[in-house]
Amino acid sequence: MTDKNIPRAILLFSCPDSKGIVAEVTHFISVYGGNITDSNQHNDSETNTFFMRVAWDISDFDIPRDKITQAFEPIAIKYNMDWRIEFSDRKTRMAIFVSKFDHCLYDILLRNKEGEIDADIAMILSNHKDAEPIAEYFDIPFYYFPVKRENKTELEKEEISLLKKNNIDLVVLARYMQILSPEFVKEFRNKIINIHHSFLPAFAGAKPYHKAFERGVKIIGATSHYVTEDLDEGPIIEQDVVRVSHKDGIPDLIRKGRDIEKLVLSRALKLHIDHRILVFRNRTVVFD
Amino acid sequence: MTDKNIPRAILLFSCPDSKGIVAEVTHFISVYGGNITDSNQHNDSETNTFFMRVAWDISDFDIPRDKITQAFEPIAIKYNMDWRIEFSDRKTRMAIFVSKFDHCLYDILLRNKEGEIDADIAMILSNHKDAEPIAEYFDIPFYYFPVKRENKTELEKEEISLLKKNNIDLVVLARYMQILSPEFVKEFRNKIINIHHSFLPAFAGAKPYHKAFERGVKIIGATSHYVTEDLDEGPIIEQDVVRVSHKDGIPDLIRKGRDIEKLVLSRALKLHIDHRILVFRNRTVVFD
Amino acid sequence: MTDKNIPRAILLFSCPDSKGIVAEVTHFISVYGGNITDSNQHNDSETNTFFMRVAWDISDFDIPRDKITQAFEPIAIKYNMDWRIEFSDRKTRMAIFVSKFDHCLYDILLRNKEGEIDADIAMILSNHKDAEPIAEYFDIPFYYFPVKRENKTELEKEEISLLKKNNIDLVVLARYMQILSPEFVKEFRNKIINIHHSFLPAFAGAKPYHKAFERGVKIIGATSHYVTEDLDEGPIIEQDVVRVSHKDGIPDLIRKGRDIEKLVLSRALKLHIDHRILVFRNRTVVFD
Amino acid sequence: MTDKNIPRAILLFSCPDSKGIVAEVTHFISVYGGNITDSNQHNDSETNTFFMRVAWDISDFDIPRDKITQAFEPIAIKYNMDWRIEFSDRKTRMAIFVSKFDHCLYDILLRNKEGEIDADIAMILSNHKDAEPIAEYFDIPFYYFPVKRENKTELEKEEISLLKKNNIDLVVLARYMQILSPEFVKEFRNKIINIHHSFLPAFAGAKPYHKAFERGVKIIGATSHYVTEDLDEGPIIEQDVVRVSHKDGIPDLIRKGRDIEKLVLSRALKLHIDHRILVFRNRTVVFD
Incomplete structure (x- = not known):
């Protein structure tokens, strides 16, 4: 139901679960002017692993798309994430x-x-x-x-x-x-x-x-x-x-x-x- | 798959969509020491309405459970939310x-x-x-x-x-x-x-x-x-x-x-x- | 699971239910050397109507295919059937x-x-x-x-x-x-x-x-x-x-x-x- | 959809496929005054085995129920059937x-x-x-x-x-x-x-x-x-x-x-x- 014409960044990651991950990730998006259009998370209680997918509209995002990965990297390192960022308008x-x-x-x-x-x-x-x-x-x-x-x-x-x-x-x-x-x-x-x-x-x-x-x-x-x-x-x-x-x-x-x-x-x-x-x-x- | 024995608060709301809602809600939970165990959101593009359900562990939450509603109210008012907070350990x-x-x-x-x-x-x-x-x-x-x-x-x-x-x-x-x-x-x-x-x-x-x-x-x-x-x-x-x-x-x-x-x-x-x-x-x- | 290459006649009919229909229909097929490959029946108890579909191999059937309808007609009339005969090798x-x-x-x-x-x-x-x-x-x-x-x-x-x-x-x-x-x-x-x-x-x-x-x-x-x-x-x-x-x-x-x-x-x-x-x-x- | 109150005999068998089985079985039922209420058959083309289940109302059947097995046996032997007869009003x-x-x-x-x-x-x-x-x-x-x-x-x-x-x-x-x-x-x-x-x-x-x-x-x-x-x-x-x-x-x-x-x-x-x-x-x- 998401408007396909809006360019979005899509962050996917898994990492050991700990407090504040969601808050920090969503704050990163919000503070640079991104609007979250889709967000999902999952916690595997057996291995205490946290999974997240979050997509945001990058039309007015303050970070240019080729710098987003670099900008997000410190958070990824902090939480020891296995992660990637995709863009909705780049076709597979x-x-x-x-x-x-x-x-x-x-x-x-x-x-x-x-x-x-x-x-x-x-x-x-x-x-x-x-x-x-x-x-x-x-x-x-x-x-x-x-x-x-x-x-x-x-x-x-x-x-x-x-x-x-x-x-x-x-x-x-x-x-x-x-x-x-x-x-x-x-x-x-x-x-x-x-x-x-x-x-x-x-x-x-x-x-x-x-x-x-x-x-x-x-x-x-x-x-x-x-x-x-x-x-x-x-x-x-x-x-x-x-x-x-x-x-x-x-x-x-x-x-x-x-x-x-x-x-x-x-x-x-x-x-x-x-x-x-x-x-x-x-x-x-x-x-x- | 959530551990049923952990007491959780569950916030449910709908409101007109706007930037920063998720960030503000998750920041509220995180800053008081809550750990999000479950989160879902939905955007109805036709009416531009945003829906969210977020559950967090309140074992170490800094706000006592009978004050959470009061504490959250300013955010609810700011975004014009139709909202409620439930507790997982209170049986229907x-x-x-x-x-x-x-x-x-x-x-x-x-x-x-x-x-x-x-x-x-x-x-x-x-x-x-x-x-x-x-x-x-x-x-x-x-x-x-x-x-x-x-x-x-x-x-x-x-x-x-x-x-x-x-x-x-x-x-x-x-x-x-x-x-x-x-x-x-x-x-x-x-x-x-x-x-x-x-x-x-x-x-x-x-x-x-x-x-x-x-x-x-x-x-x-x-x-x-x-x-x-x-x-x-x-x-x-x-x-x-x-x-x-x-x-x-x-x-x-x-x-x-x-x-x-x-x-x-x-x-x-x-x-x-x-x-x-x-x-x-x-x-x-x-x-x- | 029926072999598609065998030419078959397919009789479909509905009629008021009464004793002996199945026996008479299957006897007609059997007596002229047909081998039944598929047979289904249904009884609508509300209206007391009987339905049947029966298919038989006509490779060795004694009645030529253009005479089967005529040969079966007396049975159809006897039981007041609404009926038709189709052939598996005639494509729709x-x-x-x-x-x-x-x-x-x-x-x-x-x-x-x-x-x-x-x-x-x-x-x-x-x-x-x-x-x-x-x-x-x-x-x-x-x-x-x-x-x-x-x-x-x-x-x-x-x-x-x-x-x-x-x-x-x-x-x-x-x-x-x-x-x-x-x-x-x-x-x-x-x-x-x-x-x-x-x-x-x-x-x-x-x-x-x-x-x-x-x-x-x-x-x-x-x-x-x-x-x-x-x-x-x-x-x-x-x-x-x-x-x-x-x-x-x-x-x-x-x-x-x-x-x-x-x-x-x-x-x-x-x-x-x-x-x-x-x-x-x-x-x-x-x-x- | 069958009326449960009508007592029925139910014949189940498998045997090598050959012409005339259905006709002979249904004739047996019909000739003694049984009315078939349900009938299904299947042919396993791989092994050329024929399977049938046929149920008939025995209210007016000329053979008493304890003699039906004996009466049917010659047909079963002729076609080398693996067979049994059950009665709908005998509860498992x-x-x-x-x-x-x-x-x-x-x-x-x-x-x-x-x-x-x-x-x-x-x-x-x-x-x-x-x-x-x-x-x-x-x-x-x-x-x-x-x-x-x-x-x-x-x-x-x-x-x-x-x-x-x-x-x-x-x-x-x-x-x-x-x-x-x-x-x-x-x-x-x-x-x-x-x-x-x-x-x-x-x-x-x-x-x-x-x-x-x-x-x-x-x-x-x-x-x-x-x-x-x-x-x-x-x-x-x-x-x-x-x-x-x-x-x-x-x-x-x-x-x-x-x-x-x-x-x-x-x-x-x-x-x-x-x-x-x-x-x-x-x-x-x-x-x-």
């Missing part, structure tokens, strides 16, 4: 990795067109050529990397180089059927979002719909998470489910699953590009 | 009104026993004697008011007097099949919570399950709301739904509906007694 | 009406491409030219009918003529912002499916998201129904909902609503083209 | 096992009182005395079996003997915190229903809410299943989920989980006692 630059299934790809591109996923979709990369006409229709550069076991190291290097050169800050695996190497993952810590077609931690790994059918579950799910070195073990951003029955064979699970894959991935992307997610100990704090 | 005193259906009554009493609805259930009032043994089992005083058209004005006066004498601050209509008079409602503004067995505004008034069956809907609902002078028109606190089909006759709708009536009413009660609701222009802001 | 010919919003249009076209909505999409009709490039991308004929108050009667006649000429048997209003005349509706009884962006009967008519916001509901919905002469009063096929909160302004309701509009409309279309719906007294019996 | 005799948590126990007892779970609750067994006053309030015999590692074999024998003597045909583990021995399980094949407080197969075994919190899932679940020798691996009857967030600590997961545990267990019990479940290869076919 996104690269979409895809294989042959195109439903998530279409979904992201259409939501982008609607302004719902308000990012710069800078490129589509694929190990197949199937998505090339889609890229063309939506006028997005398409790159073909026929990754195979024998050329994976080399092609991943090229991919990383391409992503870096294009200032990509979010890699989306939109049903990309390849596992990224630990080296790739390290380059984009908390910047790779995957959609897994099961309700994790159930049915991690390959062929989750087949496993779900075999086990006879009455509900199937989808999970969007940040990619870490451990397959399907990264911090979960969003999940959703759909009811199934004995009437649903594997093709039905796949069909019903597509709808939740699209919804879950797109919600996760929106939360990420709106800078609403903090990662802490392989879990996420999502300020929606 | 609840009266439950019930007729013959007892599923919501049992549900509230059992959740109270679990500590989930953490209120003092001071009494059960009914226009029937059916619930008396239930009251006895849970050791709650039971009052029988056989309200009829001809004695309604008189009995309502007695009820109001009984409620006032017992310092009741929340009246729960747990499938109470009587309409309260405007006079009664006025005495407990935003302090009467009803459960209506439909997805309002669909099927307001009597026999909603019959109407839902007649219309052939594929989903039925329940709505918990504050009672106002306009029947089923008060501010909605919580709603939920359940899927139905052509296989469900009216008795099935009634059966399926019971489950969501219980869930929706109990969630609304928990939100109210945890002081998470602000009412504004016949809508609610719910800080959960 | 669909025309999509659309205005400016294209999310439902894209959704149907993509599901059609996936084989999920297994119809012949014969044409797209619109009162605006916005959807023309979409039609082109998916290679579907596009027709522009700039319907206005003054030319409505005339243009509707042309539309009806075009639909008839092309043997259209399902008209889909995919967020078509025009009301069809009673004359149009009469031509396609139970063959026009609309998506309404509210949880009917709540918020019928124009601007349901604005009304939902105004009322302060906590859940919004979408409803797919057959179009009748009474606006938003036709038999409901499918509904679904999504949770909202005070944080959601009208643009958020519109955004969240798009997802359920797409899901609800596509489910209704799938049920219709799979011949799973019987209409009875302005309600639907849906054999899924 | 249920024993509830419980430990200290009483929310599922109360829930079942209250639904039984409402007529929703229409069984004879013959006894409550527990390894603690906490539930004794509840048993007393609802007027159900209570048995105390303080099962410990050292006396487990012996006490289980006594339990089995007690259950047999009382003709118990359904054992409900309503958050019973003991694992039954394989010997116990063998005695009640497909007649023991457990509620597990996770979305199986995720978080099988002990402390699922703690594991769910640790993993950072965004949705938690509950699963009702038949108990087999493999812990939490039996055929799943019903599952449901509830959304959680970073705000929910373990006590919140436990609280939110209670609601779905109650709902899922009670739905599974209703399906079982209404004879709507067939077990096949560790999965269930549920004709609802």
Whole structure:
């Protein structure tokens, strides 16, 4: 409900909890003429860790935007914060990795067109050529990397180089059927979002719909998470489910699953590009 | 996730939006040694109204609890706030009104026993004697008011007097099949919570399950709301739904509906007694 | 889970309930060498009406498909059935009406491409030219009918003529912002499916998201129904909902609503083209 | 929607699929004057297995009820059926096992009182005395079996003997915190229903809410299943989920989980006692 046209700074941090943090942070914003438009906090009582997201209108802020980080740093140091500052009018630059299934790809591109996923979709990369006409229709550069076991190291290097050169800050695996190497993952810590077609931690790994059918579950799910070195073990951003029955064979699970894959991935992307997610100990704090 | 044993003050307010409110409120708490445990805010851009709920640990607060209101008043006046301060260790005193259906009554009493609805259930009032043994089992005083058209004005006066004498601050209509008079409602503004067995505004008034069956809907609902002078028109606190089909006759709708009536009413009660609701222009802001 | 490649006959009927119907119908199928692949029945106890849908493999059926109707007729007459026979390998010919919003249009076209909505999409009709490039991308004929108050009667006649000429048997209003005349509706009884962006009967008519916001509901919905002469009063096929909160302004309701509009409309279309719906007294019996 | 007062026979079977089964079964019912009130079938195309549930009014059935099994047997043998016949007016005799948590126990007892779970609750067994006053309030015999590692074999024998003597045909583990021995399980094949407080197969075994919190899932679940020798691996009857967030600590997961545990267990019990479940290869076919 926030007016999207107002430029805002968004501060996200976690730190050991102590008195006066909120007061000091909000005073910093207020004293320089910022108007807080959105504020959320959370306290993890188990670890005594404090989390906060605060956004403020910087139209009349006395500190120019390129000096805000520097100005806030003393407070961050004082409270030992893990922090970052984002700006609402700087669009996330996104690269979409895809294989042959195109439903998530279409979904992201259409939501982008609607302004719902308000990012710069800078490129589509694929190990197949199937998505090339889609890229063309939506006028997005398409790159073909026929990754195979024998050329994976080399092609991943090229991919990383391409992503870096294009200032990509979010890699989306939109049903990309390849596992990224630990080296790739390290380059984009908390910047790779995957959609897994099961309700994790159930049915991690390959062929989750087949496993779900075999086990006879009455509900199937989808999970969007940040990619870490451990397959399907990264911090979960969003999940959703759909009811199934004995009437649903594997093709039905796949069909019903597509709808939740699209919804879950797109919600996760929106939360990420709106800078609403903090990662802490392989879990996420999502300020929606 | 907040430790329930820490005594906290909870400030709730709405006011015209302007710069510096959050900073001033949090500074007030911080400067007297309060530690904020929970904070939420909302801005209604249409009316430019600001809403806030902030809770702080008062164990080491420099202002004694009976002076906090007085101390905060200048800020409230400055920003033209509609405000109140509650204390987490003062339990809401609840009266439950019930007729013959007892599923919501049992549900509230059992959740109270679990500590989930953490209120003092001071009494059960009914226009029937059916619930008396239930009251006895849970050791709650039971009052029988056989309200009829001809004695309604008189009995309502007695009820109001009984409620006032017992310092009741929340009246729960747990499938109470009587309409309260405007006079009664006025005495407990935003302090009467009803459960209506439909997805309002669909099927307001009597026999909603019959109407839902007649219309052939594929989903039925329940709505918990504050009672106002306009029947089923008060501010909605919580709603939920359940899927139905052509296989469900009216008795099935009634059966399926019971489950969501219980869930929706109990969630609304928990939100109210945890002081998470602000009412504004016949809508609610719910800080959960 | 039925093998789509097996040609099947699908019998749907309703009739006054009496003994032996199921036995007689299944005997008819069995005696001529049909193998039942799917069977559903329902009894409306209020009106004592019996409903049945039964599908059978006709690969080895002794009656040629163009004689099945004639062969079954005596049974239909005996039990006073309202009945029809469909064939699984005859695709429904669909025309999509659309205005400016294209999310439902894209959704149907993509599901059609996936084989999920297994119809012949014969044409797209619109009162605006916005959807023309979409039609082109998916290679579907596009027709522009700039319907206005003054030319409505005339243009509707042309539309009806075009639909008839092309043997259209399902008209889909995919967020078509025009009301069809009673004359149009009469031509396609139970063959026009609309998506309404509210949880009917709540918020019928124009601007349901604005009304939902105004009322302060906590859940919004979408409803797919057959179009009748009474606006938003036709038999409901499918509904679904999504949770909202005070944080959601009208643009958020519109955004969240798009997802359920797409899901609800596509489910209704799938049920219709799979011949799973019987209409009875302005309600639907849906054999899924 | 079926009239509960009409006595009905309910035939359930699975067998290798072949032509004419439905016709032969329905002819058997029809020819002796039975009126089919409910019929469902399913074909598992992977294993080519056919499943059917058919219920018929036996008020005017020409075969007395104690001869129906014998009369049907030739058809069962012909098609190599795994089959049983139940009667709607013979109530399932249920024993509830419980430990200290009483929310599922109360829930079942209250639904039984409402007529929703229409069984004879013959006894409550527990390894603690906490539930004794509840048993007393609802007027159900209570048995105390303080099962410990050292006396487990012996006490289980006594339990089995007690259950047999009382003709118990359904054992409900309503958050019973003991694992039954394989010997116990063998005695009640497909007649023991457990509620597990996770979305199986995720978080099988002990402390699922703690594991769910640790993993950072965004949705938690509950699963009702038949108990087999493999812990939490039996055929799943019903599952449901509830959304959680970073705000929910373990006590919140436990609280939110209670609601779905109650709902899922009670739905599974209703399906079982209404004879709507067939077990096949560790999965269930549920004709609802």
